[in-house]
Amino acid sequence: MSEAAGQGTSDAKEEPYGLIASYTRPGHPDFLDLPWHLPLAGWSSSCPRIVQVERGLSRHEVLFVSYPPAIYALKELPSGVAEREYDLLLELEKRHLPAVTPVGRARTRTMAGEELSVLTTRFLDSSLPYRTLFHAPGLASYRERLLDAVAGLLVRLHLAGFYWGDCSLSNTLFRRDAGELRAYLVDAETSACKDALTDAERHQDLLIMEENLAGELATLVAQAAGPPVGAETGRQVRERYARLWEEITREETLSPVESYRIHERIRALNALGFSVGEVELVATGERNRLRMRTIVTDRDYHRHQLHTLTGIVAGDRQAQRMLDEIHEIKAMLTREQHGDVPLNVAAYHWMRERYEPALRKLAPLVAATGDALELYCQVLEHKWYLSEREHHDVGLGRALEDYVARVPGAA
Ligand SMILES: Nc1ncnc2c1ncn2[C@@H]1O[C@H](COP(=O)(O)OP(=O)(O)O)[C@@H](O)[C@H]1O
Numbered sequence: 001m002s003e004a005a006g007q008g009t010s011d012a013k014e015e016p017y018g019l020i021a022s023y024t025r026p027g028h029p030d031f032l033d034l035p036w037h038l039p040l041a042g043w044s045s046s047c048p049r050i051v052q053v054e055r056g057l058s059r060h061e062v063l064f065v066s067y068p069p070a071i072y073a074l075k076e077l078p079s080g081v082a083e084r085e086y087d088l089l090l091e092l093e094k095r096h097l098p099a100v101t102p103v104g105r106a107r108t109r110t111m112a113g114e115e116l117s118v119l120t121t122r123f124l125d126s127s128l129p130y131r132t133l134f135h136a137p138g139l140a141s142y143r144e145r146l147l148d149a150v151a152g153l154l155v156r157l158h159l160a161g162f163y164w165g166d167c168s169l170s171n172t173l174f175r176r177d178a179g180e181l182r183a184y185l186v187d188a189e190t191s192a193c194k195d196a197l198t199d200a201e202r203h204q205d206l207l208i209m210e211e212n213l214a215g216e217l218a219t220l221v222a223q224a225a226g227p228p229v230g231a232e233t234g235r236q237v238r239e240r241y242a243r244l245w246e247e248i249t250r251e252e253t254l255s256p257v258e259s260y261r262i263h264e265r266i267r268a269l270n271a272l273g274f275s276v277g278e279v280e281l282v283a284t285g286e287r288n289r290l291r292m293r294t295i296v297t298d299r300d301y302h303r304h305q306l307h308t309l310t311g312i313v314a315g316d317r318q319a320q321r322m323l324d325e326i327h328e329i330k331a332m333l334t335r336e337q338h339g340d341v342p343l344n345v346a347a348y349h350w351m352r353e354r355y356e357p358a359l360r361k362l363a364p365l366v367a368a369t370g371d372a373l374e375l376y377c378q379v380l381e382h383k384w385y386l387s388e389r390e391h392h393d394v395g396l397g398r399a400l401e402d403y404v405a406r407v408p409g410a411a
């Protein structure tokens, strides 16, 4: 953390102006070379670090600055507001919820004597604002997934006791995750963090989401930028939210001899990507009946497992696809060696025989897109597509060659 002196003195007020104080987490630049004596709106002509990136709509002045290899987002807010949002983003991080990473906050004073605050976050790499998803041809299939991603994000926040207060498409960033989308919260200005949310609070958050989405999509349609999306989009997100919420929070009753049902329930939640932290079993008062409640801790079940096995940090669905391959190899090795092969042996085999050689072949594409894991998953998808067409497993090597041959500039 650093405390910086002001950069000038205002004649009118005899008070320093510019940067009054800045606090930055270690591992990031100190940002002291930025033109803090100006409001953010005046930086474009005097700051060579500014970069233009795809972004959503915003109420406040938001700028992006480059400190290679990283990009940071700076948001100018009224005095004291950046500090609050910074704390909320930290809390999200502590609760392992998907959101942009808070990096620092600053207090500034304009030459006119007005105090402002600035929030700095790390630019979320490989993220897409929703407008890109609606504009770009070929991304239509993602629109449906966008609804799932927003619903999934709201469920995760609510399970963790986090009230968003301004869920909108502009306040969400999307990352590709093995053909699906993963949503991240980007704007926590109106949020509140509690131990648990009441049904009324969840309802209120959903109402805000519906209203915001209706407004945003109407604007897109008015600009003829997107497909004719109806006002029902918000309702569809709510319905998906309700289904997922019900699935996760559902309580079941069982008898002590039905312990297999506990495993079934855990497996069903894991398949949705949720890690189960605890299974609570409480006597119902009825003879031999127990009430089962599962407590999920995050939606990174496959991610954690892949990371433990291989050290790779992937999206949860990407991880799920790769784990499927590792399990396939385990079965194959077990057959060949006439004995059970542990999963970490299969994982090692997968890394050396499949993953690393594939990435070497994909290197030109990886250099162009920077998204190695997503490319690898696309090759897997291509393998399924070819195998289905040809009614047999075509193998990864063949899929890779075909994939690379189809993408211009990749070979
Ligand atoms: N850390 C970040 N990474 C990527 N994009 C960001 C980041 N912070 C902000 N943005 C972009 O800037 C836009 C505005 O940021 P936001 O925090 O929502 O500002 P406001 O409070 O003014 O609405 C977002 O829609 C998003 O596209």
Ligand SMILES: [Mg+2]
Pocket (backbone or CB within 6 Å): 057, 058, 059, 170, 171, 187
């Ligand atoms: Mg916003």
